[in-house]
Amino acid sequence: MEWYAAVDLGATNTRALVADTDGTAHGRARRPTPQADGQAITRAVVATLERARDAAGVAPDALAAIGVGSIGPLDTDAGAVVAPPNVPADRIELEAALSERTGAPVTLRNDAIAGVRGERRFTDAPENTVYLTLSTGVGAGVAVDGHVLHGHRGNAAEVGHLSLVPGGRPCGCGGTGHWEAYCSGAGIAAHARSLATDHPTRLDPDELDAAAVFAAADPDTVTASVAETDAVERLSTDLPEAPPDGEGDALATRVVADAVRVNARGVAALAHAYAPELISVGGTVALSNSDLLVDPLPDLLATAGLAVPAPDVRETPLDGDAVIRGALASVLPE
């Protein structure tokens, strides 16, 4: 029996699994990603992999290959993450550390590129598929004519840093108006926090994260507010009125409505750039709020005046496993 390992290094969680040649998982492990320097994160990745290997009952030197799906940006030549905007580390060494420790070859992929591999290998995703992740960050992985695009140093389709809002909010990368600044977990929280200095809100600025914003938003007002304006061309300038029964928080509702609009712009950009037949959406922010963030996308695309046929849009059937499954797919035998 040959054994294969996969790692999903996210900004929030680090996960590992060990599987057989068919891709059946025999051991898994998970821990929060240390919000610390690169060495601490590298140590956490190695430890998580070793726990998954122990859980599978596999000997330390018995792994045939390791696939890693990681937050970016990457330098795949060096096998490392360089200057990631969503964790405090400057550089995270992955390939050398993991192969030194295990003796196995390591394949490093950006998390969303791993995600599209997972879609192609383990679901019915067609040859022209985009995997879009809305998580701590935003990114995409793209298959065109069945080929997964990797790009220079493994950074193809880092679409979270597409500029979608002229003169818009600052992004964690230093740019402005980027997709990620409105639609990632970190961006949604930061958007709410910045509006809270000038607008009344029931949100507690000290406890503010994307989950709190979604919990406080009024879904009906979000839907009505997005339908009212041209979703792809305009962002709201005014806060939508809170519903009369006072259930929703106007600021949270505005932030979610902006996320829906910017998402529609981004997905339209993906459709024009890559002509996908399917856009499959994953990542914790999307999966926890798919009624607001994923379900409206087909209708929004239908009214967006695309110059290309509109793709199908769905929630990934791999749930939270798209990246780790794709990391595995990048090392399993065909």
Ligand SMILES: [Zn+2]
């Ligand atoms: Zn950016």
